[in-house]
Every structure is written in structure tokens, then in C-alpha cells.
Amino acid sequence: MKQTRVPILHGDKEIPLDNYYFFRSCIMSTLFPGVDCSLRFIFEKLGCSYTEDPKQTCCSGFNYHADIIPWETNVTIQARNFSLIENEEKNKNAICVCPTSYGNIKECQEHLDHYPEEKEKANKIIAKFGKEYKGEAKIYHATEVIYAHREKLKKLATYSLDGLKVATHHGCHYTKIFYSDVATGDWEYPIVLDKIVENFGGEGLDYNEKTLCCGMGFRHTLINRDYTRTVMLRKLKSMKATKPDLLLVQCPGCSLNLDYYQKPLTKLAGEEFNIPVLNYAQLTALVLGADPVKVVGIKTHNVDVMPFIEKVQKNKVKEVAQVG
Amino acid sequence: MAEIKLLEEKVGSIRKKETMLESLKEILDDPRCPDGFLECMQCATCVASCPAARIYEFNPREMMRQLYEGNLEELLKGDRIWECGQCYTCMSRCPRGNNPGGVIMILRYLSCWRGHGLKKIPYATVLMWNLYTKGYSLSPDVFWDGFIDEFGETAVNMWKNMKEIRKELGYLPDDARMEPIPEESMKELRAILDETLYRKYWDNFEKNGVAMKDLLDHLGSFDYYKPAWKEEK
Ligand code: SF4
Ligand code: SF4
Numbered sequence: 001m002k003q004t005r006v007p008i009l010h011g012d013k014e015i016p017l018d019n020y021y022f023f024r025s026c027i028m029s030t031l032f033p034g035v036d037c038s039l040r041f042i043f044e045k046l047g048c049s050y051t052e053d054p055k056q057t058c059c060s061g062f063n064y065h066a067d068i069i070p071w072e073t074n075v076t077i078q079a080r081n082f083s084l085i086e087n088e089e090k091n092k093n094a095i096c097v098c099p100t101s102y103g104n105i106k107e108c109q110e111h112l113d114h115y116p117e118e119k120e121k122a123n124k125i126i127a128k129f130g131k132e133y134k135g136e137a138k139i140y141h142a143t144e145v146i147y148a149h150r151e152k153l154k155k156l157a158t159y160s161l162d163g164l165k166v167a168t169h170h171g172c173h174y175t176k177i178f179y180s181d182v183a184t185g186d187w188e189y190p191i192v193l194d195k196i197v198e199n200f201g202g203e204g205l206d207y208n209e210k211t212l213c214c215g216m217g218f219r220h221t222l223i224n225r226d227y228t229r230t231v232m233l234r235k236l237k238s239m240k241a242t243k244p245d246l247l248l249v250q251c252p253g254c255s256l257n258l259d260y261y262q263k264p265l266t267k268l269a270g271e272e273f274n275i276p277v278l279n280y281a282q283l284t285a286l287v288l289g290a291d292p293v294k295v296v297g298i299k300t301h302n303v304d305v306m307p308f309i310e311k312v313q314k315n316k317v318k319e320v321a322q323v324g
Numbered sequence: 325m326a327e328i329k330l331l332e333e334k335v336g337s338i339r340k341k342e343t344m345l346e347s348l349k350e351i352l353d354d355p356r357c358p359d360g361f362l363e364c365m366q367c368a369t370c371v372a373s374c375p376a377a378r379i380y381e382f383n384p385r386e387m388m389r390q391l392y393e394g395n396l397e398e399l400l401k402g403d404r405i406w407e408c409g410q411c412y413t414c415m416s417r418c419p420r421g422n423n424p425g426g427v428i429m430i431l432r433y434l435s436c437w438r439g440h441g442l443k444k445i446p447y448a449t450v451l452m453w454n455l456y457t458k459g460y461s462l463s464p465d466v467f468w469d470g471f472i473d474e475f476g477e478t479a480v481n482m483w484k485n486m487k488e489i490r491k492e493l494g495y496l497p498d499d500a501r502m503e504p505i506p507e508e509s510m511k512e513l514r515a516i517l518d519e520t521l522y523r524k525y526w527d528n529f530e531k532n533g534v535a536m537k538d539l540l541d542h543l544g545s546f547d548y549y550k551p552a553w554k555e556e557k
Contacts, residue, residue, distance in 0.1 A: 026460035029500040033493045054501075055509040062461035065410045067432045067441070068448045069455070070521035071356060077516055115355060125519050129512045172411040179416040187416050213375050217409035222447045225474070227409060231375050263476040299489045302479045 013183045015140060015148035016093045020050040021085045023105070023139075025098030026058040028252035034297015035097060035252070038285035039142060041295050045156055045288055046149055051091040055084055059096075061104030061173075062253075066218040072121075078108035079122035079133040086136045094139045097281070099171030099251045102141045106178055109139060141174055143192050143250050143280045144183040150199040158289035160315045161202030164308075167244035167275070168193035168204055169235075169258065171251030172213045187211075193248050196280060200287050201315075209238035214254040221257065229268070232261045236273050246308050247277045255279055260302045276308040277301065286312060347394045354430050360421030364388040370414035370424045382407040384414055384424035391427075400435040406444045436525070439532035449536045452526060459505040459513050464490065465498040 020043065028035050043050045060077050063069040082105075085094050096102040112119045113135055123132055146153065170190040175182050185191035188211065194204030215231025217224070236258070239247065249255045259277040266272050278286070282296045286309065292298050298305040351357055370384040371377045377384070382404055390399055399405060408428045415423035435441030442448075454466050464486060472483045482489070487497035494502050505513075517523060529536055 024501065026462050026500045029495065030460075030462050030464050033490060033495045037493055054503050054506055057505055057509065057513050058455065058460040058500075060455060060461055063451055063455060065429070066447065066451065066461075067429070067436065067445050068452050068525070070433065070525050071354075073517060073520040073522040073525075076520050077513065080512060080516060111355060118355065125516060126512070128515060131512070172413065176412040176416040211413075213409055213411035213413065215375065215409060217376075217411075219406070219445065219447070220409060224406075227376070227379060227407070230379050231409070234378075260475040260479055263478065264474050294492065297489075297493050299492075300482065300486075302475055302482065 013144065013181060015144045015183065016138070017148060018048050019091045020048060020093050020095045020145065021088055021091045021137075022050050022052045023059070023081075023085075023094045023096045023101060024052070024056065025096065025101050025252055027062060027100075027256070028097050031252055031256055032279060032282075032297065032300055034295065034300060035279045035281045037295050037297055038279070038281040038290060039097065041285045041290045042146065042153075042281060042288065046152060049091060050095075051088055053084055053088075056081055059101045059105050061098070061100040062218060064104060065100065066222065074104070075108045075111055075118065076122045076125050078105050079112060079119070080126045080131055081105070082109065082112075082133045082137040083126060083131040086134055092136060092138065094137055095142050095145055096139065097142050097252075099141060099174035100253065102139065103173035103177035106139050106181075109135075109137065141183075141250070143174075143196070146196055146280055146284050147183055147192050150196065153284060153288070154199055157200060157287045158316065158318055159200075159287050159312050160317050161197060161200040161287065161312065162315050164202045164245045164311060164315075165205050165243065166194075166197045166202050166246045166248050167207055167239045167242060168197065168248045169210070169214065169239075169250070169254055171249075171254055174250060175211070193250060193280060196284065197248060200284075205242045205244055207238050207242045209235045212238075214251075214257045216253040216257050221253070228257060229261065229265065232257055233265055233269055236262065236265065236275070237269060237271075240271065240273055240275065244275055245311060246283070247275045248283055249277060249279055252279075262303050274303060276303050276305040278305060278308070344392055344394055347396050348391060350434060351391070351396075351427065351430055356426055356430060358415070358421065358423035358426055360418065360423075361427060362392075363420040364392075364418075364422050365420055367419060369417050369419060370422075373413040373417050374408075374424075375411060375413070376407045376409050380404075380407045384408075384428070387428070388422070388424060396431075399431060400438055401440050405431045405435060406441070437528060439528070439534075442529055442532055442534045448526075448529070452522075456514060456517055457510075458499065459510055460500045463498065463500040 060069050060074055064074045085092055175187040175190045179187035182190050183192045184195055197204045212235050215228040217227055220227040247258055255277055262273040286296050290296055292309050366385055368385045376382045405428050408425055410425055412425045414425050450466050451461055455461055472479050490497050
């Protein structure tokens with residue numbers, strides 16, 4: 001990774017306000033399809049132009065960090081995906097829903113741009129089916145888009161988060177790989193999600209283990225769960241102490257862990273966690289009045305989200321019919 | 325006399341550096357090798373930040389030192405490199421621009437190419453094949469038996485109904501998305517996988533006498549319900 005440490009200024013990252021290439025994540029769509037649906041709902045509410053491209057393949061980031069896909073392959077897969085983005089007429093801003101996609105494709109792009117011979121090698125392979133990576137694709141994370149549109153979203157909101165306390169967890173592959181590229185806050189103290197919460201009138205909580213990894217560890221979540229359990233226990237205990245109404249996350253892997261492990265860890269922790277977990281897009285769509293089941297997709301959650309939704313629905317700020 | 329000794333020492337250390345660089349060639353040549361890799365000052369900032377170091381005797385600082393001392397092969401054969409959780413907290417904090425998590429990833433791949441690490445990635449059987457046939461790392465149909473059990477009754481029941489829940493949201497029951505990746509795109513992806521190291525990585529299992537089928541059995545035998553660690557506490 002070629003990167004020099006640059007101090008972060010609050011809000012100095014330029015984020016495009018329109019023309020998105022919806023870069024989908026296999027883990028998100030597998031575990032929490034409601035996040036995709038929520039994001040579409042938000043794009044439509046904002047009137048943003050976006051592309052959903054069936055030709056985009058998985059970024060293979062999960063496999064890469066789980067040690068089963070050689071770097072060369074990873075980079076070439078991205079060269080192909082980038083060429084699809086570049087071929088778009090105007091929707092050339094890749095919006096990743098998953099931090100590992102974000103970190104992984106950004107790393108691949110850096111590599112292709114940094115080593116012309118590697119770019120040539122990848123291009124030679126994808127040229128066989130008429131594709132070429134030129135170097136124009138821009139990469140962002142979807143939380144950044146919601147953050148950038150915050151003022152408009154506040155005006156569109158049906159509910160407010162007034163009086164609600166939200167603990168946030170930012171994905172390591174969003175904050176720590178490209179650490180000088182966090183939209184607001186610093187990687188040591190990321191506040192992109194907190195700003196989204198505050199924008200809707202809620203309170204973003206601080207807790208001791210805010211920047212601790214969720215313990216997913218890729219291979220660990222698959223076959224070595226003692227690791228995940230131990231990290232998760234520490235994280236959840238520290239979070240629980242601040243009595244959050246909701247845990248807001250950014251990443252499908254973190255959501256899987258933070259949502260699914262709460263119940264099995266009860267015995268070990270000696271306390272019930274029972275903290276509802278939502279993703280940034282789900283919370284935003286909810287506040288905008290989206291249907292909790294048909295859009296937000298709360299049926300795919302292990303900890304019941306309904307108690308939180310009922311709290312939100314008491315905070316109506318304007319009369320808008322619920323949109324499915 | 326003293327001068328000669330000094331000279332000998334110097335030559336000795338230069339020689340040591342050369343052998344060191346020789347043994348680290350594979351890492352240094354890797355395009356992902358971090359800028360500050362050779363500048364580790366053994367400060368242990370990475371260790372203090374590392375979640376894996378809190379759990380295991382895992383120590384990224386020590387690993388960097390072992391590498392400089394020429395113990396590459398030993399590291400590749402051992403279990404330690406497999407304990408890292410790939411969170412990159414070490415990288416963002418390292419004052420010397422090193423990236424222990426990234427170096428460990430390079431080591432893991434080297435370990436697999438040599439054949440040592442293949443048993444550490446039994447899920448390769450499922451996930452590598454899934455990428456090849458469907459174009460995703462994960463999709464709803466790849467979770468093997470027992471994967472969800474640990475998460476309790478609600479999760480198990482949820483997954484029993486997952487196909488219905490997905491349909492309600494407009495998603496395909498067994499595919500990750502609303503529509504599968506078109507066949508033409510899959511052909512392109514497969515061309516990439518066949519022409520890059522992916523195919524060789526796959527063949528590397530058989531070459532080292534690790535049959536994919538055995539790995540699959542191995543995968544099914546992971547007991548998520550009763551981990552030893554849970555019993556102890
Ligand atoms: S933080 Fe960096 S310099 Fe310090 S011990 Fe770790 S790798 Fe070496
Ligand atoms: S990437 Fe690995 S070595 Fe680095 S802090 Fe995370 S678990 Fe530790």
C-alpha cells in the first residue's frame with residue numbers, strides 16, 4: 001500500500017452528488033438484501049441517477065482476505081469491473097455498499113495506476129473480450145453519499161431520531177486501509193455514521209471499543225470462531241454499557257457478526273445484549289418513511305429491530321403516506 | 325588488529341544483510357510489499373493495537389523480527405500467520421509505514437503456494453468454486469451445514485424461511501442478487517480466472533496431495549455448537 005500519512009480535515013473529501021454506479025456486494029445481498037433495497041429507495045427519493053449493472057461481478061474481496069484468490073486475479077477482476085464503470089455514459093462514480101469492496105477495489109485501482117506494466121498485463125487479458133481499463137473510475141462508499149446529501153435528506157425525512165441514542169461501528173476496511181480518506185472524522189475516530197445519526201436528530205454515542213474490529217477476520221468467521229467470539233464479546237460489552245437504542249453499522253460482515261452473535265454470547269457475557277442492528281442505508285430509508293419489511297428488510301435480522309422502529313415511528317415530523 | 329576485527333564485523337553484517345534480503349526476496353518483490361517493510365523499529369505499536377494479539381500469543385512485531393533474521397520458512401510452516409484478523413489497525417498506526425497485516429497476507433499466500441497452508445483454508449472448496457460458477461464469493465446457497473446453528477433458534481428459523489424472505493424483497497432465493505450475472509459476463513470472469521493464477525492456485529491443492537473432496541468433509545466436521553473454548557469458561 002503506497003500512502004503517506006496526511007492529517008484529516010473534517011469533511012475535506014469531495015463526494016459526488018449524482019451519477020452513481022451501484023457497486024453491489026455479494027455478502028450484503030446475501031445476508032441483508034434490505035440494504036440494497038433501502039439504497040435504491042434513497043437514490044429515488046433524492047432523484048439521483050444510478051446504474052445497476054448485472055454484468056458487475058463480485059469484487060472477490062472476501063475471498064482475497066480469506067486467502068483464496070491470488071492478487072493477480074483480484075486485480076484483473078477489478079480491471080474488468082472498472083471497464084464496465086468507465087463504459088457508463090455518465091454514472092461513473094462507483095458507490096460500494098461494502099467496506100471490503102471499497103478497500104479492495106481501491107487497492108486494486110491504486111495498483112493498476114501505480115504499475116503501468118501490471119495495468120498492461122490486466123488489459124491484455126480483458127482485451128480478449130473487448131474490455132479495457134483506462135483509469136477513470138472513481139470509488140466511494142455509500143455512507144459517504146448519504147453523508148454528503150444530509151441536508152436534503154433531513155428535509156425529506158418523515159421521522160426524526162430525537163431522543164434516540166445510537167452506537168456506531170465503522171468498518172475497518174473503510175477506515176483503516178485508506179485511512180487518510182475517511183469522509184469525516186479521522187480513522188482513529190471516524191464519525192461518518194455519527195454525523196448521519198445527528199443529522200436526523202439522534203445522538204451518536206462514544207464507547208471505549210469504538211474502533212475495535214468486529215472480529216470477522218474472514219477465515220475466522222468461517223472456521224475459527226473463537227477469535228470472533230472473543231473480539232465480539234469485548235466490543236458488545238463496551239457498547240452495551242452506554243445503553244444504545246440502536247447499533248448502526250456500515251458493513252455486511254460487521255452486521256453479520258454484531259447482529260448474529262448477540263444471542264449466542266448472552267451466556268458467556270452474563271447479560272443480554274439485545275441491541276437492534278441496522279445499516280446506514282436501512283436507517284436512512286426508515287427515517288424517510290420506507291416500509292420496514294418490504295424495503296428495509298428487517299426480517300433478515302437476528303435481533304428484533306421492531307422495538308427500535310416503534311420508537312422512531314413515534315417521532316413523526318411530517319405527514320407523508322408510507323411508501324412501499 | 326582491532327581494525328581488522330571491526331572490518332570483519334562490518335563485512336559480516338553486510339553479508340547478513342545480503343542473506344536477509346535474499347531470503348526476503350519473495351516478499352520484497354511482491355507489488356503489495358509495504359514501503360516501510362524494512363524499516364520496522366520494533367516499537368510494538370502494532371502489537372498494542374492488534375485484536376489477535378490480545379487473544380493469542382500472536383505478535384506482529386516479533387514476526388517482523390523473525391523475518392529479518394531469515395526465519396521465513398519457519399513462519400510459513402507455522403500456525404501463527406493464520407491468526408491475524410485482517411483488520412489493518414496495525415498498518416494505520418505503524419509509525420514506520422509498515423503494514424504487518426499486509427505482510428502476513430503475503431506470507432499466507434506463500435505458505436499455500438508451498439503447500440503448507442492449504443489445510444488452513446478448507447472453505448476454498450466451496451468459495452473458489454462458487455466464484456467460478458456463479459461470480460460471487462458468497463451467495464445464500466453456500467452456507468454449509470452447521471454454519472448458522474450457533475446463532476440460535478431465531479437465526480435457524482430465519483434461514484429456513486430465507487428463500488421466502490428474499491422473494492418478498494424481489495431477490496432470487498439461491499443467487500445473491502435480483503438477477504443472475506449474465507452468461508456472457510460469467511464467460512469473461514472465467515476467462516480471467518483461467519488465465520491468471522487462480523487456476524494454478526486451485527491445481528496447487530491436488531499437486532500437494534490435498535484433495536478438494538477431503539477438504540469438503542473436513543469442512544462439514546467443524547463443530548460450531550460446542551466449541552472447546554465455550555466449555556472451558
Ligand atoms: S508498529 Fe511498525 S515499526 Fe512498530 S513494531 Fe510494528 S511493524 Fe515495527
Ligand atoms: S491486521 Fe492482523 S496483525 Fe494487523 S492489527 Fe489486525 S489482526 Fe493484528
